[in-house]
Amino acid sequence: MKKLILGAAALALTAGAALADGHSVVRMGTEGAYPPYNFLNDAGEVDGFERELGDELCKRAELTCEWVTNEWDSIIPNLVSGNYDTIIAGMSITAERDEVIDFTQNYTQPDPSAFLAMEGTTIDLAGGVFAAQANTIQASYIAEAGATLIEFATPDETIAAVRNGEADAVLADKAYLTPIADEDAELALAGESVLIGGGVGMGLRESDGELRAKFDAAIQSMKDDGSLNALIEKWEIGEKF
Structure with missing residues (x-):
């Protein structure tokens, strides 16, 4: 978490x-x-x-x-x-x-974290831009992986960053992201889940x-x-x- x-x-x-x-x-x-x-x-x-x-x-x-x-x-x-x-x-x-x-x-x-992106996006930690809520284990994971990190104050803002193209994907708890992916046909879980925390x-x-x-x-x-x-x-x- x-x-x-x-x-x-x-x-x-x-x-x-x-x-x-x-x-x-x-x-x-x-x-x-x-x-x-x-x-x-x-x-x-x-x-x-x-x-x-x-x-x-x-x-x-x-x-x-x-x-x-x-x-x-x-x-x-x-x-x-x-x-x-x-x-x-x-x-x-x-x-x-x-x-x-x-x-x-x-x-x-420990709950798996997952990437949420626009449908069809390939997750590339080496070259991508990723959103995460500030001061979370997910933000630390992205930073430690050497990827480009954009932090936001609220979870909603991280999802908006993906929708408007500011970020390639958001990393957050899978339990939080799954319902969002289920409700929006343009968004999908992408890549592999990661276990953090x-x-x-x-x-x-x-x-x-x-x-x-x-x-x-x-x-x-x-x-x-x-x-x-x-x-x-x-x-x-x-x-x-």
């Missing part, structure tokens, strides 16, 4: 634990713009795989939760500064992020060990009883546990 390049601001900011400081409501931070993981429905409410998952985790952990949306490129700094208490936004667990925040255990397996987990402040332990236990209980696999299958996220 996505890989955030961490700014100095994130390193400098700290906040107290949601449970230890007496907060009665746990604020669940998400992007709200990356279906099927998270998106805003027609009523303007957070929806998707992570909304269902997060609500069930809060229920099992006996926590009262509310949902907050935040743009992807500042999602870690705003967690650390206390604007919400968790990140549940399709965020891959990486060593770089783990230097600044803590993670629960993973609630998805090591699974997705909830991000929390390093000081929130008690809260992390509660969510860890809830995730494990969903793995144990099969309900997490049922959600993964429903939302077509990827491989089941």
Whole structure:
């Protein structure tokens, strides 16, 4: 999943634990713009795989939760500064992020990334121009491959770049791109899928060990009883546990 390049601001900011400081409501931070993981429905409410998952985790952990949306490129700094208490936004667990925040255990397996291009396009990493959302594992993959990378703030902008000819293809999570390809006859998945990242987990402040332990236990209980696999299958996220 996505890989955030961490700014100095994130390193400098700290906040107290949601449970230890007496907060009665746990604020669940998400992007709200990356279906099927998270998106805003027609009523303007957070929806998707992570909304269902997060609500069930809060229920099992006996926590009262509310949902907050935040743009992807500042999602870690705003967690650390206390604007919400968790990140549940399709965020891959990486060593770089783990230097600044803590993670629960993973609630998805590593999900393949795929290229989306205009129908008939051949993927050429050596000579092509590729779009990706800024600060994601896909953007890093393209840059490390030596290809020409154009970064955009939102997933929608990456798709628009392919449609208007600004980029030859976009690299993103296959679960995100597949429905787009299915709905637009001019677009198609192209080339081979690539496996990047090591699974997705909830991000929390390093000081929130008690809260992390509660969510860890809830995730494990969903793995144990099969309900997490049922959600993964429903939302077509990827491989089941």
